[in-house]
Amino acid sequence: MTEFNAAKIARTSTGARVDLVLVSQMVTRGAKVLDVGCGDGELLHLLGESRDVDGRGIELSREGVNECVAKGLAVIQGDADTDLGDYPNDAFDYVILSQTLQATRHPRVVLEHMLRIGRHAVVSFPNFGHWTVRLQLLFAGHMPQTDILPYSWYDTPNIHHCTIKDFVQLCNAIDVKIEKAVALNAWGSPLRLNAPWWFWNLFGEQGVFLLSRKS
Amino acid sequence: MVDAQSLTDTIVRDADRPRDSLIATFGADKPLKLDAGVSLSPFQIAYTTYGTLNADKSNAVMVCHALTGDQYVAQVHPVTKKNGWWETLIGPGKPLDPARYFIICPNVIGGCMGSSGPASTNPQTGRPWGLEFPVVTIRDMVRAQAMLLDHLGIDTLFAVVGGSMGGMQVLQWAASFPSRVFAAVPIACATRHSAQNIAFHEVGRQAIMADPEWRGGRYHLEGSNPRRGLAVARMGAHITYLSDAALHRKFGRKFQDRENPTFSFDADFEVESYLRHQGITFVERFDANSYLYLTRAMDYFDLAADAGGTLAAAFKDTPTRFCVISFTSDWLFPTSESRATVHALNAASARVSFAEIVTDKGHDAFLLDEPEMFGIVRGFLEGARKARGLARGLTSK
Numbered sequence: 001m002t003e004f005n006a007a008k009i010a011r012t013s014t015g016a017r018v019d020l021v022l023v024s025q026m027v028t029r030g031a032k033v034l035d036v037g038c039g040d041g042e043l044l045h046l047l048g049e050s051r052d053v054d055g056r057g058i059e060l061s062r063e064g065v066n067e068c069v070a071k072g073l074a075v076i077q078g079d080a081d082t083d084l085g086d087y088p089n090d091a092f093d094y095v096i097l098s099q100t101l102q103a104t105r106h107p108r109v110v111l112e113h114m115l116r117i118g119r120h121a122v123v124s125f126p127n128f129g130h131w132t133v134r135l136q137l138l139f140a141g142h143m144p145q146t147d148i149l150p151y152s153w154y155d156t157p158n159i160h161h162c163t164i165k166d167f168v169q170l171c172n173a174i175d176v177k178i179e180k181a182v183a184l185n186a187w188g189s190p191l192r193l194n195a196p197w198w199f200w201n202l203f204g205e206q207g208v209f210l211l212s213r214k215s
Numbered sequence: 216m217v218d219a220q221s222l223t224d225t226i227v228r229d230a231d232r233p234r235d236s237l238i239a240t241f242g243a244d245k246p247l248k249l250d251a252g253v254s255l256s257p258f259q260i261a262y263t264t265y266g267t268l269n270a271d272k273s274n275a276v277m278v279c280h281a282l283t284g285d286q287y288v289a290q291v292h293p294v295t296k297k298n299g300w301w302e303t304l305i306g307p308g309k310p311l312d313p314a315r316y317f318i319i320c321p322n323v324i325g326g327c328m329g330s331s332g333p334a335s336t337n338p339q340t341g342r343p344w345g346l347e348f349p350v351v352t353i354r355d356m357v358r359a360q361a362m363l364l365d366h367l368g369i370d371t372l373f374a375v376v377g378g379s380m381g382g383m384q385v386l387q388w389a390a391s392f393p394s395r396v397f398a399a400v401p402i403a404c405a406t407r408h409s410a411q412n413i414a415f416h417e418v419g420r421q422a423i424m425a426d427p428e429w430r431g432g433r434y435h436l437e438g439s440n441p442r443r444g445l446a447v448a449r450m451g452a453h454i455t456y457l458s459d460a461a462l463h464r465k466f467g468r469k470f471q472d473r474e475n476p477t478f479s480f481d482a483d484f485e486v487e488s489y490l491r492h493q494g495i496t497f498v499e500r501f502d503a504n505s506y507l508y509l510t511r512a513m514d515y516f517d518l519a520a521d522a523g524g525t526l527a528a529a530f531k532d533t534p535t536r537f538c539v540i541s542f543t544s545d546w547l548f549p550t551s552e553s554r555a556t557v558h559a560l561n562a563a564s565a566r567v568s569f570a571e572i573v574t575d576k577g578h579d580a581f582l583l584d585e586p587e588m589f590g591i592v593r594g595f596l597e598g599a600r601k602a603r604g605l606a607r608g609l610t611s612k
Contacts, residue, residue, distance in 0.1 A: 054566070062571060069538065069568040070590045072598020076539075076557050076569035086558045 003103040008147035010188030018188030026210040031093035037100030041068035081105045084113035092118040101125045102158040124208040129163030129201040164207040180210040219440040233329030234293035236261040239366045250352040261329025262321035266313030278320040279377030279384035285328040288320040294500040310593040324359045325351040327502035334502040346432035353516045357387045378402035378581035390529045398599040402540045403581045405552035407517040416510040419448030445503040446494030458544040458577035526559035536566040538595040547578040
């Protein structure tokens with residue numbers, strides 16, 4: 001079961017998913033990267049092609065792993081919640097968690113591990129503070145379902161939804177520095193950079209964050 | 216069934232002069248230094264090759280065989296007349312295509328198909344070594360293979376591939392000669408032999424040694440052959456290569472050529488008949504003492520112990536890229552063993568891929584038609600070819 005419906009995320013003119021392009025642009029060329037929850041390897045492939053990175057992946061689903069390895073990507077089967085502890089400190093330049101944060105059992109622990117293993121972390125997630133989500137709960141009175149998150153409350157793999165505001169608070173709580181943050185609207189365009197957080201939290205469908213350790 | 220004398224004679228002949236094989240001999244100037252603290256000299260390695268070595272000698276692939284395998288990996292076996300044991304993986308259009316790669320498959324040291332082992336003639340006495348042959352380890356096998364590579368004038372292997380004991384050799388290659396291995400594919404194996412596996416091996420060895428025909432390992436000299444003991448060892452081991460589900464699917468409780476039980480100890484059940492057949496055919500192509508030596512080599516295998524107790528240290532700063540593969544129903548080398556290998560490789564910052572393949576065929580799955588495994592090996596090798604700069608110019612032939 002995938003965490004979200006990737007087909008509903010906007011794509012660039014070259015066919016690449018906008019959120020993945022944004023993530024890849026936050027990674028310096030030639031860096032060593034670990035993609036946690038790499039799915040079918042689309043981001044790792046993009047990073048290899050466009051940023052010349054030395055990429056590795058962890059993926060929970062067996063199908064995803066086997067598909068990735070058959071494509072020549074260095075991917076292992078593993079669980080973000082249990083297996084990140086096996087990686088040594090500073091093993092990577094970047095650890096990426098793309099559209100997976102909301103499916104982890106312990107998002108805070110996962111984030112802490114990411115910034116232990118890598119000097120930087122890149123996290124992208126669907127913003128549960130988006131106005132369409134808020135309206136569903138307010139007026140329809142049921143748990144929100146969106147194009148990207150089509151699941152019912154009882155069968156969703158996404159157990160830890162958060163808003164952009166929530167995520168910023170978590171970063172502050174664990175003393176993580178936000179190097180860069182971008183919110184994408186439903187059409188995949190970045191929202192105005194100088195807009196206040198509340199604006200992003202209401203109109204951003206996705207948040208993409210570049211993080212680093214404070215100390 | 217052939218008599219014991221001629222069976223033993225055939226085995227001794229194949230141990231010195233195997234059919235359809237190349238032989239590399241290493242004289243007194245090139246002794247093989249063994250972990251046991253002694254040197255083997257002179258010695259020989261029998262091997263087969265497929266494909267052509269390219270001009271810059273960068274397309275060599277070593278295939279390491281399992282406990283009861285040999286160098287006949289992709290050709291008809293001269294004794295059994297069966298197809299090569301890994302023709303599912305090696306051949307035109309297969310993941311290991313001789314049109315692309317120069318594939319080398321040596322018989323291991325301690326084996327009985329032409330590489331020096333207990334059935335080979337001891338040059339000092341002119342008679343088969345028997346138990347006077349020194350005990351060898353997986354590391355010794357790989358040392359000998361590295362000498363074969365020197366002999367062939369090849370510096371670096373593009374890949375080393377093997378399953379089970381062959382997979383142990385792959386891991387040992389990466390640990391002993393990291394700069395000579397570009398890509399490693401250890402399948403259905405572990406970095407150490409578990410207590411349970413040592414226990415199974417001990418049962419097999421005891422079966423051989425309990426056969427009066429074994430004669431304290433001197434059957435070569437006394438015209439006998441412990442084929443009953445070796446057959447029982449093979450039957451027991453063969454069960455560990457399968458799975459409950461596979462045995463049930465294949466045989467269930469079906470009777471062999473009869474409608475009702477005979478109320479005797481005849482092979483009433485199909486599964487009994489199958490195992491007996493496995494045992495009987497095995498003794499025609501395998502030396503009982505060699506079985507003792509090779510099982511012992513696997514028992515001693517422990518890469519972490521060799522590296523001071525930390526497995527990751529065995530692969531520290533390795534430049535090799537790995538593709539570790541396991542099978543869901545393999546209880547001899549379960550996925551947990553492969554995971555431990557992967558964790559150590561991650562801790563060593565190695566470039567590692569790991570896939571577990573769903574199958575009910577047990578440990579033997581690595582030798583069988585497993586399309587998913589072929590897809591993974593093919594994809595991994597393709598990626599490695601690109602990284603190695605092999606992908607252009609060599610793709611067509």
